[in-house]
Amino acid sequence: MNMTSIVFKREFSSFFATPVAYVFIAIFLILSGIFSFFIGGLFERGQADLLPFFNFHPWLYLFLVPAIAMRSWSEERKSGTIELLMTLPITTWQATLGKFLAAWLVLGLALTLTFPLWLTVNYLGNPDNGIIIAAYLASWLMSGAFLAISMCMSALTKNQVxxxxxxxxxxFLFVVSGSNIVLDAFQDWAPSVLLDTIASFSFLTHFESMAKGVLAANDVVYFLLVMATWLYAGLLIIEQKKAD
Amino acid sequence: MISVKNLSKSFGEFVAVDNLSFDIRPGDVVGFLGPNGAGKSTTMKMLTGFLNPSAGEIRVADMAIDQSAKQIQEKIGYLPEGAPAYGDMTPLQFLNFIAEVRGLKGEEKQKRIADVVAKVELHSVLDRPIENLSKGFKRRVGLAQAIIHDPDILIMDEPTDGLDPNQKHQVRELIRHLAKDKIVIISTHILEEVTAVCNRVMIIAQGKLLFDSTPDALLQKSRYYRAVSLRLSYSADITGLAELDGVADMQVEQESGQVTLFPEPGKEILHHVTEHVQRHKLPVDTLFIEQGRLDEVFREITQEGQR
Incomplete structure (x- = not known):
């Protein structure tokens, strides 16, 4: 069997051997329900779509994804299992990828379990299901970007907190970089190239259009690039720090 | 075959391993001895590819570790210090994970797992999370994962630390029964362990290799090597003993009244002593030949290095 899939299997079952996955999924479902119904006004809008549900995902992920990823490398380093892992014939890249995919699948699972919402809007009206599927994929893609960043941060320190x-x-920086609060701060002095660059880094901008059902290649590539870059950064950091 | 040349490792200003060179051949059971912080663990971490050397070269089975780390790691079984393992897994899950990483499949995998479980006696805890196990069981889980693929090279950092005497005995038996054409490297603080299982001793202190030979050669460095000790049931005139041919020195312990006669280097003194005892009808209770005292030699070698 491929090393990545062996690491993946171990990591994935470890999420379920501990309460991590259950707590994560439960909280995710409860919060996404609260956000879409009470704050987003899913019913009151009178429209058969899930936009209020998806609009809150960046803010949900902002807290929940770091929580699920914080142990990925920190715990290995703290408990010393990293020495075991790194002296097995597994490359750091395979280990990183296995860990990432396992956590990403848990995120996907949590997302899938929100299907009652989808059933609800289908029961109440005739939503465009293509848009909803595209938005689900977009949300999962974005969660991967959050995850890659969080895993990289976990490689930086032995302390999970x-x-x-x-x-x-x-x-947070990646979420808000496209918002007016940040852009206003740069508006007066920065050249417009820099302004556009900063704005283009924003998860929000890229996610918004996708949540409306437009799966543009540049948005997809953006999230894939963010994932690849941060996973690679995490790999370099863990190579450096493994023995500290 | 492990070949190490001019190996050094420093962490900032601190030199953990200082210019080590040695070769280890199949069949060698090497004991790394040394005070805490001597560089034993660091050396092992470099041999297993966990740490990169600051300078020097490590070759294992004719491959350089900086180029073929993964191929080398396939041949090595490693028990890191403290026997780390994934606490949320049970020993069975953990061994399954390691076995899969080691490329074992299907029936062979089950057979190997059953085999190591029997060897280190883990049956009773197979389905309990590792984090709930006692120190001794954790150590045995670590041992089991190290030998599951029957490696050519077995490297163990303090394999018997935290085990009770019975378990220590078991681990030593395990090492002794490994095939004769393997390389085994263990590090330990326990001096007797070296004479019990190793056929080669390396003493490392402050990152330097201070002694590299057989356990017997280590014992021979002791003042007590082949010294004759005796006890008398009541006090008698023993002054004659010190004058015997080949006796370099005599020492009397105040409390126990034990008399020790140290031989001149390379001299056998036992027969002279027994003759003398018979001739003068000394009331001897016990009489025995000392094997050499390792703790004394160890202290001498490692503290000499400090000066």
Whole structure:
């Protein structure tokens, strides 16, 4: 069997051997319900779509993804199992990818379990299901970007709380970089090229169009690039720090 | 075959391993001895590819570790210090995971797992999470994962630490029964362990190799090597003993009244002593030949290195 899939299997079952996956999925479902119904006004809008549900995903992921990723490398380093893992014939890349895919699948599972919402809007009206599927895929893609950042932060420190906080901070920067609060700060002095660059880094901008059902190649590529870059950064960091 | 040349490792200013060179051949059971912080663990971490050396070269089975780390790691079974394992897994799940990484499949995998479980006696805890196991069981889980693929090279960092005497005995038996054409490297603080299982001793202190030979050669460095000790049932005149041919020195312990006669290097003194005892009808209770005292030699070698 391929090493990546062996690591993946171990990581995935470890999520379910501990309460991590159950707690994560439960909280995700409860919060996404609260957000879409009470804050997003899913019913009151009178439209058969899931936009209020998807609009809150960046903010949900901002706290929940760092929580599920904070242990990925920190715990290995703290408990010393990293020495075992790194002296097995598994490359760091295979280990990173296995860990990432396992956590990403848990995120996908949590997302899938929101299907009652989808059933509800189908029962109440005639939504465009193509848009909804595209938005689900977009949300999952974005969660992967959050995850790659959070795993990289987990590689930085043995302390899970520090990893959690660092991950939230970096993810927050990526979420808000396209919003007016940030852009206003640069507006007066920065050249427009820089302004556009900063705005283009925003998860929100890329996610918004996708949540409306437009799966544009540049948005998809953007999230894939973010994932690849941060996973690679995490790999370099863990190579450096494994023995500290 | 492991070949190490001019190996060094420093962490900032601190030099953990200082210019080590040695070769280890199949059949060698090597004991790394040394005080805490001597560089034993660091050396093992470099041999297993976990740490990169600051300088020097490591070759295992004719492959350089900086180029073929993964191929080398396939041949090595490694028990890191403290026997880390994934606490949320049970020993059975954990061994399954390691076996799969080691490329074992299907029936062969089950057979190997059953085999190592029997060897280190894990049956009773197979389905309990590792984090709930006692220190001794954790260590045995670590041992089991190290030998599951029957490696050519077995490297164990303090394999008997935290085990009770019975378990220690078991681990030593395990090492002794490994095939004769393998390389085994263990590190330990326990001096007797070296004479019990190793056929080669390396003493490392402050990153330097200070002694590299057989356990017997280590014992021979002791002042007590082949010294004759005796006890008398009541006090008698023993001054004559010190004058015997080949006796370099005599020492009397105040409390126990034990008399020890140290031989001149390479001299056998036992027959002279027994003759003398018979001739003067000394009331001897016990009489025995000392094997050499390792702790004394160890102290001498490692503290000499500090000066």
């Amino acid at each position: 520090v990893a959690f906080i660092l991950a939230i901070v970096v993810c």
